[in-house]
Amino acid sequence: MRVTLQPPNAKDEFFLICVEQFMRVVDELDLEKRKSKIIRDAYHEHWFEQCADESYQFHAPEFYLTNGVARFINGRHRTLLLSRHLEYIPMALTNMDGFPISPTKPHPTSLEVLESISVKKLTGDEFFHFPDLPMLYLGYDANIGK
Known part of the structure; x- marks a missing residue:
């Protein structure tokens, strides 16, 4: 499946992350x-929007770093599912140590962790190849509001 990333929230930045x-x-x-205790080998249909060219836009998992520890805003299920199939996944970093992403304010440990987990910073224009899995309605997703 050919995938691009949905535009990030105002100050989020996309990174290709080593799972x-x-x-x-x-x-x-x-x-x-x-909320999902069982992770089926299927995508939630609300994680994607189909584009006119038959590709899909993907709502990337969002996380932040605090003192070098990663915590999710959303996307735990997406991350676990994709980690079964991909070595690297696109994710959105929302902040580091409570600050917008900047190399001068975060704790040095957070900067080191970002360097260790990220393969590269993404522009948001890249295409990715996700595994061809069924797209199903897996119930209400509060993170997406559907």
Whole structure:
């Protein structure tokens, strides 16, 4: 499936994240807050919007860093599902240590973690190839409002 990213929120920035490295720094208690206890091998239809060219726009998981620990805004389910199939996934970083993303304000540990988990910063114009999985209605998703 050919995928682009939905435009980020005002100050979010997209990064291509190494899932293995990300899982080493994610707050496990935060990750367990996901509402889906069982992760089916299927996409929630509300994570994507189909484009005129038959590609899809994807609502990327959003996270932030605090003292080098990653916590989610949303996208726990998406991250876990995609981690089964992809080594790297696009994600949106919302802030570091409570500040908009900037190399001067965050805690040095957060900067080191960002460097260790990110393969590269994304422009938002890239195309990605996601696995061809069924797209289903998996129930109401409060993060997306549908």
